[in-house]
Amino acid sequence: RIDGARLWRRIMDMAEIGATPGGGSCRVALTEEDAEGRALLCRWCEGLGLRITKDRMGNIFARRPGTDGDRDPVAFGSHLDTQPHGGRFDGVFGVLAGLEVIETLSDQDVQTRAPLELCVWSNEEGARFAPPMLASGVFAGSYELDFALSRTDNDGVTLDQALEQIGARGERVCGDHRLAAFIEPHIEQGPILEREGLKVGVVTGVQGSRWFRVSFTGQDAHTGATPMPGRRDALVGAARFVVAMQELALAQAPHAVATIGHIDNQPNSHNTIPGHVTVTVDMRHPDAEVLDAMEAELRSAAETLAAGENLEHGIERIANTPPVHFAEPCVQALDAAAHACGYAYRRLISGAGHDACHIARVAPTAMIFVPCAGGLSHNEAESAEQEDLTAGANVLLQAIIRLANS
Amino acid sequence: RIDGARLWRRIMDMAEIGATPGGGSCRVALTEEDAEGRALLCRWCEGLGLRITKDRMGNIFARRPGTDGDRDPVAFGSHLDTQPHGGRFDGVFGVLAGLEVIETLSDQDVQTRAPLELCVWSNEEGARFAPPMLASGVFAGSYELDFALSRTDNDGVTLDQALEQIGARGERVCGDHRLAAFIEPHIEQGPILEREGLKVGVVTGVQGSRWFRVSFTGQDAHTGATPMPGRRDALVGAARFVVAMQELALAQAPHAVATIGHIDNQPNSHNTIPGHVTVTVDMRHPDAEVLDAMEAELRSAAETLAAGENLEHGIERIANTPPVHFAEPCVQALDAAAHACGYAYRRLISGAGHDACHIARVAPTAMIFVPCAGGLSHNEAESAEQEDLTAGANVLLQAIIRLANS
Ligand SMILES: NC(=O)NCCC(=O)O
Ligand SMILES: NC(=O)NCCC(=O)O
Numbered sequence: 001r002i003d004g005a006r007l008w009r010r011i012m013d014m015a016e017i018g019a020t021p022g023g024g025s026c027r028v029a030l031t032e033e034d035a036e037g038r039a040l041l042c043r044w045c046e047g048l049g050l051r052i053t054k055d056r057m058g059n060i061f062a063r064r065p066g067t068d069g070d071r072d073p074v075a076f077g078s079h080l081d082t083q084p085h086g087g088r089f090d091g092v093f094g095v096l097a098g099l100e101v102i103e104t105l106s107d108q109d110v111q112t113r114a115p116l117e118l119c120v121w122s123n124e125e126g127a128r129f130a131p132p133m134l135a136s137g138v139f140a141g142s143y144e145l146d147f148a149l150s151r152t153d154n155d156g157v158t159l160d161q162a163l164e165q166i167g168a169r170g171e172r173v174c175g176d177h178r179l180a181a182f183i184e185p186h187i188e189q190g191p192i193l194e195r196e197g198l199k200v201g202v203v204t205g206v207q208g209s210r211w212f213r214v215s216f217t218g219q220d221a222h223t224g225a226t227p228m229p230g231r232r233d234a235l236v237g238a239a240r241f242v243v244a245m246q247e248l249a250l251a252q253a254p255h256a257v258a259t260i261g262h263i264d265n266q267p268n269s270h271n272t273i274p275g276h277v278t279v280t281v282d283m284r285h286p287d288a289e290v291l292d293a294m295e296a297e298l299r300s301a302a303e304t305l306a307a308g309e310n311l312e313h314g315i316e317r318i319a320n321t322p323p324v325h326f327a328e329p330c331v332q333a334l335d336a337a338a339h340a341c342g343y344a345y346r347r348l349i350s351g352a353g354h355d356a357c358h359i360a361r362v363a364p365t366a367m368i369f370v371p372c373a374g375g376l377s378h379n380e381a382e383s384a385e386q387e388d389l390t391a392g393a394n395v396l397l398q399a400i401i402r403l404a405n406s
Numbered sequence: 407r408i409d410g411a412r413l414w415r416r417i418m419d420m421a422e423i424g425a426t427p428g429g430g431s432c433r434v435a436l437t438e439e440d441a442e443g444r445a446l447l448c449r450w451c452e453g454l455g456l457r458i459t460k461d462r463m464g465n466i467f468a469r470r471p472g473t474d475g476d477r478d479p480v481a482f483g484s485h486l487d488t489q490p491h492g493g494r495f496d497g498v499f500g501v502l503a504g505l506e507v508i509e510t511l512s513d514q515d516v517q518t519r520a521p522l523e524l525c526v527w528s529n530e531e532g533a534r535f536a537p538p539m540l541a542s543g544v545f546a547g548s549y550e551l552d553f554a555l556s557r558t559d560n561d562g563v564t565l566d567q568a569l570e571q572i573g574a575r576g577e578r579v580c581g582d583h584r585l586a587a588f589i590e591p592h593i594e595q596g597p598i599l600e601r602e603g604l605k606v607g608v609v610t611g612v613q614g615s616r617w618f619r620v621s622f623t624g625q626d627a628h629t630g631a632t633p634m635p636g637r638r639d640a641l642v643g644a645a646r647f648v649v650a651m652q653e654l655a656l657a658q659a660p661h662a663v664a665t666i667g668h669i670d671n672q673p674n675s676h677n678t679i680p681g682h683v684t685v686t687v688d689m690r691h692p693d694a695e696v697l698d699a700m701e702a703e704l705r706s707a708a709e710t711l712a713a714g715e716n717l718e719h720g721i722e723r724i725a726n727t728p729p730v731h732f733a734e735p736c737v738q739a740l741d742a743a744a745h746a747c748g749y750a751y752r753r754l755i756s757g758a759g760h761d762a763c764h765i766a767r768v769a770p771t772a773m774i775f776v777p778c779a780g781g782l783s784h785n786e787a788e789s790a791e792q793e794d795l796t797a798g799a800n801v802l803l804q805a806i807i808r809l810a811n812s
Contacts, residue, residue, distance in 0.1 A: 085626055085673040085681075127675040189631035209630060211676060220491055220785040223665035223688040224615060225595035225757030228655050235666055239648035246642050249634050259629035260641055261676045263669065267491040269533040270617060270667045270686045272784040275491075280676045282629045351631030378678040379626040 002397055003107075004390030007100040011389070014040060014080070014096065015088035024380025025088050029081040029123035030058070030162035037080045038168065041095060041120060048103055050118070054170020056145060057135035058163050060120040061172075064102050066112050066404065072180040073117035074404040075363070076101070076396060079124035079355060086125070087382020089372060089389075094185040095120055097393035101400055112404035114180055121355040122168065128153045129162075130211060130280070131319030136355035138174045140362045145174055154264075179363035181330055181403045184356040185392045186367060187384050191375030192348055199391040200345040201369030202334040205326055206357050207255070207286040207349060210295060211319035213278060214241065214302050217312040220267060220275035235265055235274040237309040244301040245281055252290060257351070258283040258298075286323050286349060324357045330366035330403075337398035343391050352377070368392050368399075408803055409513075410796030413506040417795070420446060420486070420502065421494035430786025431494050435487040435529035436464070436568035443486045444574065447501060447526060454509055456524070460576020462551060463541035464528040464569050467578075470508050472521040472810065478586040479523035480810040481769070482507070482802060485530030485761060492531070493788020495778060495795075500591045501526055503799040507806055518810035520586050527761040528574065534559045535568075536617060536686070537725030542761035544580045546768045551580055560670075585769040587736055587809045590762040591798045592773060593790050597781030598754055605797040606751040607775030608740040611732055612763050613661070613692040613755060616701060617725035619684060620647065620708050623718040626673060626681035641671055641680040643715040650707040651687055658696060663757070664689040664704075692729050692755060730763045736772035736809075743804035749797050758783070774798050774805075 017040065018026040018033035027033040038060065045052055050062040063073060078094025098118040105112070121139070126132025129151040137143040149160035163169040188194075193201050218232030242260045249258035262280040281298060285291050299315060306313035331347070338345040350367065359365050370392035373383040423446065424432040424439035433439040444466065451458055456468040469479060484500025504524040511518070527545070532538025535557040543549040555566035569575040594600075599607050624638030648666045655664035668686040687704060691697050705721060712719035737753070744751040756773065765771050776798035779789040 083673065083675050083678050085675075085678070125675075126677060130676055132677060189628045191633075207630070219782075222595045222758055222783040223667055224613070224663060224690050224759060225781065225783060226663070227597075227757075228652070228659065228663055233652070233665065235648060235669065236652050239645035239666075242641060242645035243649065246634070246639070253634065257630065257632070257634055259639070259677075259679055260645075261629055261678050261680060262674050263641065263671050265669045267489065268668050269489050269491075269531075269784070270536055271532060271538060271665075271688050272489050272491070272667050273665055274667060275785070282677050284630050351633075352628055353630060375631065376625070377628040377631060378675070379681070 002100045002104045002390065002393045004386055007096055007389060007393055008386045010096045011088060011092055014092050020085065020380050022380030024382065025082045025086050026084055027080065027082045028084055029125060029128045030166055030168060032166065034081050035166035035168060041080060044099055048106060053172055055172035055174045056170060057138050057148060057174050058122040058168035058170060059135050059139060062118040064116040066115040068113045071114040072178045073115040074181050074400055075117040075119050075179040076183040076400060077119035078184050078186055079121045081123060081125050083125055083127050083378045085380050087377060087379060089187045089382055089384045090189065090377055091124060093187055093389055097185045097396050100393050101397045104397060112401065114404040116400065116404060123159065124355055129159045133353055133355050133358055136358040140358035141175055142358050142361065182356060182359040182363045182365040183330065183396060183399055184354055184367045185396050186354060186369060187372040187377065188369040188375065189352045189372060189377035193369060193371035194375060196346065198345055199343040199388055200338050200395055201348045202331055202338060202345060203326065203350050203367035203369055204331050204347050205349045206324040206353060207284050207351060208288055208291050208323040209282065209284040209319065209321045209353055210291055210317060212281045212298060213316045213318050214281060215278040215314045216306055217276050218309065221273045223271045223273055226273060231273055232310045233273050234277040234311055237306050237311045238263065238277040238279055240305045241279065241302060244305060248294060248297050248301065252285065252294060256285045256290065256294060288322055321353055321357055324360050326360055326366040327364035330364045333399045333402050334366050334368055334395060337395045337402065340398050341394050343395065368395050408506045408510045408796065408799045410792055413502055413795060413799055414792045416502045417494060417498055420498050426491065426786050428786030430788065431488045431492050432490055433486065433488045434490055435531060435534045436572055436574060438572065440487050441572035441574060447486060450505055454512060459578055461578035461580045462576060463544050463554060463580050464574035464576060465541050465545060466526040468524040470522040472519050473517050474519045477520040478584045479521040480587050480806055481523040481525050481585040482589040482806060483525035484590050484592055485527045487529060487531050489531055489533050489784045491786050493783060493785060495593045495788055495790045496595065496783055497530055499593055499795055503591045503802050506799050507803045510803060518807065520810040522806065522810060529565065530761055535565045539759055539761050539764055542764040546764035547581055548764050548767065588762060588765040588769045588771045589736065589802060589805055590760055590773045591802050592760060592775060593778040593783065594775040594781065595758045595778060595783035599775060599777035600781060602752065604751055605749040605794055606744050606801055607754045608737055608744060608751060609732065609756050609773035609775055610737050610753050611755045612730040612759060613690050613757060614694055614697050614729035615688065615690040615725065615727050615759055616697055616723060618687045618704060619722045619724050620687060621684040621720045622712055623682050624715065627679045629677045629679055632679060637679055638716045639679050640683040640717055643712050643717045644669065644683040644685055646711045647685065647708060650711060654700060654703050654707065658691065658700060662691045662696065662700060694728055727759055727763055730766050732766055732772040733770035736770045739805045739808050740772050740774055740801060743801045743808065746804050747800050749801065774801050
């Protein structure tokens with residue numbers, strides 16, 4: 001059994017880096033705060049005698065040797081970057097549960113046959129550099145390294161420059177080693193476990209998601225002197241599109257979601273009709289065919305609404321993560337571990353995307369969920385119980401022992 | 407007659423300060439660029455031997471003595487600040503037409519009985535500090551000095567700090583002297599003069615405008631893991647409100663306009679449901695009673711739409727400029743001047759707000775319009791003909807001579 005109080009303390013220590021007034025964390029990918037969080041984790045890993053390496057995307061690998069040196073490592077972990085108004089648990093729990101499992105094994109002098117490897121994936125959130133889960137995606141071959149390094153943030157800084165600025169870039173070639181398995185513990189970020197009073201979820205897959213950058217171009221003009229007919233107001237076009245995306249998702253109830261999280265309005269002056277607006281659409285569904293239909297509707301809505309306001313428009317698909325089905329042997333190992341621990345649990349699929357989605361392409365993968373209050377996430381008020389986090393880490397411990405000794 | 411080529415050259419010289427790639431100017435109020443523009447104007451005024459003073463709001467007064475020293479000055483001018491993506495003529499024309507009139511009189515050794523005063527009003531655009539026309543408003547007693555100095559920009563800098571930073575603050579008490587008359591030349595910023603093939607417009611008044619800051623508050627949450635029902639998406643509420651404002655203005659056709667030029671979306675992350683959105687509404691109409699009705703509709707639309715998305719909302723009125731009717735004697739002086747010059751002209755009312763709106767409260771006031779291409783303004787592509795600008799300045803010259811000698 002792991003030490004739940006120690007795990008909790010480490011989560012709270014990490015949360016102090018980039019702590020926000022609302023009780024959350026702001027450690028956006030590859031910022032100074034992210035660098036501090038990564039450094040703290042590395043100090044903890046060194047304290048446990050783990051060997052740390054980094055790859056070209058800044059992914060961190062902390063390895064504990066196994067008794068059978070030829071075997072591929074059994075891996076686990078998650079990410080340390082957060083949303084701008086992020087919570088204390090999203091990602092952090094998975095990384096520190098992994099560390100806790102290693103420390104528990106060391107405390108008890110337990111060796112495993114396969115090596116163990118704690119993974120910290122860079123830029124999972126995608127809040128600064130889209131697409132999200134970018135660095136695990138490069139590791140798994142979903143994205144080319146050059147594509148990933150050339151992504152830019154809103155200020156035009158490339159991911160490569162950001163890696164350089166905070167000294168996060170490693171030497172290893174991305175994906176240069178195989179993983180025997182990958183398990184990612186995470187808070188659920190949805191309402192199911194809490195509602196059903198369960199301690200643990202065994203995640204069998206992840207719904208698909210697609211992101212689009214949609215722009216509307218009209219003409220800057222004076223708000224007072226320009227009559228309504230003849231205006232080319234890009235914000236009115238974008239606003240109609242935001243409403244249409246909500247309606248599109250509702251029409252595919254209950255599983256579809258569609259959201260516009262980001263908007264850039266130009267010139268954003270009180271008394272100038274906006275001439276150029278860009279929004280980002282995030283749409284998700286467990287079924288790729290439904291996503292195809294939703295994408296088609298998005299394209300025709302953008303076209304129709306732009307034409308209605310006499311605007312030009314552009315659509316760029318900036319992320320496309322197909323629905324993922326995790327490996328049955330890993331899922332069963334988690335079932336067995338949850339059962340052995342005596343926790344009330346169920347299988348479920350994830351609404352949020354995770355690094356595990358990409359790693360599933362190159363290694364048998366599954367995830368462990370624990371409940372979070374109200375299913376709330378990407379919010380400073382995100383919250384989870386020490387008892388539930390402890391349960392999730394215990395399931396990880398049991399599963400890792402099984403996977404690494406089988 | 408004024409020297410149209412000299413006037414044009416000065417407008418082009420001014421446009422080099424803060425020149426934008428799109429051929430416009432960016433000299434947002436009380437920035438370094440605005441400071442440079444003000445300094446250039448002061449050098450020109452000193453070259454003509456004018457006495458320059460500044461007041462607490464940074465308004466600049468450049469005076470040419472009259473033969474009757476006891477008389478209040480006949481004043482004219484406009485502003486030098488621009489929109490972020492502003493044009494080369496908005497405001498600048500009025501200031502430099504005034505300078506050109508003074509230089510023409512000096513060239514010809516013409517004295518006037520009343521002194522002449524060129525006025526440059528600070529922060530006319532309101533792009534950085536709302537409300538617009540703030541410094542002429544303090545001069546005229548429409549706003550308290552303390553209120554004006556404490557207005558903040560998007561970064562929380564107060565207008566007082568901005569005045570300090572660029573050294574624009576003067577010693578004079580705002581409104582410490584009377585003006586015998588005030589004439590503001592300006593580009594029309596609307597389509598009427600161009601459409602009717604006229605060189606000059608005599609402006610008899612300005613429609614009323616009201617600005618509102620409207621906020622919607624929901625809850626940050628995960629875009630993928632949060633089901634559509636139960637979301638509290640502040641951007642969806644704001645988007646419905648943007649559409650409602652367009653419909654509200656169309657329902658009061660043909661004279662009403664309503665625009666949302668500015669939006670602040672929080673946390674503005676691709677995969678976080680926006681929890682807090684603030685927009686600024688600019689609504690205008692020539693009739694105060696219609697504005698009352700529009701304001702009532704705005705308030706009820708915000709309430710209804712916020713409730714529909716389960717949001718909280720707030721409404722703050724940040725500017726209220728009633729419809730203005732200029733002084734008939736000034737209007738007639740302009741009619742007479744345009745007639746004497748032999749220009750095709752008409753009377754019209756202004757869709758845009760101007761410093762003249764406030765000055766009209768404390769001095770007989772009117773405005774001269776000249777056409778601009780396509781009626782386009784608050785746009786880098788704003789454009790006007792040298793011939794029309796020359797005509798406008800000639801009308802100013804004739805009117806000033808009449809007013810200052812009568
Ligand atoms: N788990 C999580 O919040 N991932 C961020 C990527 C996404 O699903 O939007
Ligand atoms: N003339 C002009 O552009 N004034 C700015 C204030 C307004 O929005 O009317």
